[in-house]
């Protein structure tokens with residue numbers, strides 16, 4: 001049904017956004033209520049081309065996130081569900097494990113805190129390693145201490161999204177591609193969604209539109225806060241003959257005040273090994289919109305120094321490679337070539353703070369996913385359950 005010509009004029013549930021999250025929500029609600037007439041409306045000509053199609057591909061185990069936060073709970077539950085789905089559907093994945101490496105004594109308190117969080121979040125199998133044990137897991141990696149997470153894995157989330165769309169096809173849920181929603185209005189107790197394939201009146205809608213989350217929420221009458229600001233993350237990849245220097249994943253101890261995990265070396269399911277991502281504010285034609293939000297300027301004042309480092313990384317392969325060599329000293333700039341980039345949809349509050357946790361809010365006939373950055377791909381199946389619970393009163 002993907003890409004069919006006519007969208008239904010009426011339905012019970014419309015899910016806007018055919019990324020991994022929207023597809024998972026549609027599948028969850030249709031499975032719970034087979035009688036619900038449901039449609040997915042996706043702007044692009046294929047599903048899973050947004051953030052779902054351009055990311056590190058890591059099934060996170062749930063280490064970093066504040067205990068009790070949605071990220072912590074959804075990530076741990078979502079990772080388990082993701083592995084089960086991959087197993088059941090024959091989607092290739094690899095639980096290849098990850099190291100978070102403290103380079104020297106100064107990074108050990110922050111690593112201790114990550115370990116404490118990971119244990120409180122009940123991440124399975126966490127181990128603390130000294131320098132010799134680091135070399136047993138990653139023979140070419142050096143560090144003063146590391147946290148090993150054997151439950152962290154890799155997958156192609158776009159392939160997961162395609163599998164979810166196939167499930168929806170079997171459930172007779174049309175996944176309309178090329179159907180970007182650009183108008184939302186109340187219409188006789190329903191929501192009227194105007195889109196590139198016509199109009200659909202629905203009893204209830206779930207908006208999971210990634211980078212467009214704030215625009216659609218505003219159209220539906222939700223508050224302007226928070227806004228989405230796009231961060232472009234670029235990756236380099238290792239040349240094939242140097243890939244054996246990295247077995248799984250090697251991450252730094254991240255800056256605890258930023259919701260990003262730092263530049264990491266990651267094996268991908270197709271065998272490539274990436275280095276990245278950078279985190280550069282990437283307005284992508286939205287400069288005016290981003291600059292008009294007071295939070296952008298407040299953030300810029302707070303983070304200008306970090307911003308300069310990121311700009312340096314983004315412009316210089318040498319500077320990124322130098323950072324990787326702090327963990328794997330054999331790596332050199334000539335080992336890397338450009339790979340891909342993805343745009344992170346990160347919510348920013350009016351006060352200039354980057355919103356850390358997932359945010360799901362409601363208007364009268366809709367649920368809006370307002371902040372679903374990493375690890376939302378890992379968490380998607382668990383988040384779909386949470387969103388479905390919250391949608392049910394409006395649907396039954």
Ligand SMILES: Cc1cc2nc3c(=O)[nH]c(=O)nc-3n(C[C@H](O)[C@H](O)[C@H](O)COP(=O)(O)OP(=O)(O)OC[C@H]3O[C@@H](n4cnc5c(N)ncnc54)[C@H](O)[C@@H]3O)c2cc1C
Nearest residue numbers: 017019020021043050051052055056058181210373376378
């Ligand atoms: C560089 C990078 C690295 C990351 N690494 C990881 C990782 O390793 N592990 C992890 O778990 N997560 C990671 N993430 C985060 C993860 O990719 C996202 O959290 C997840 O994909 C969000 O899924 P989504 O469905 O909400 O958004 P998206 O995949 O962005 O989907 C939103 C969809 O909505 C559609 N849309 C937009 N506007 C409209 C409209 N008006 N009408 C209809 N449709 C519309 C878009 O075309 C898109 O298909 C990373 C993200 C990036 C960018």
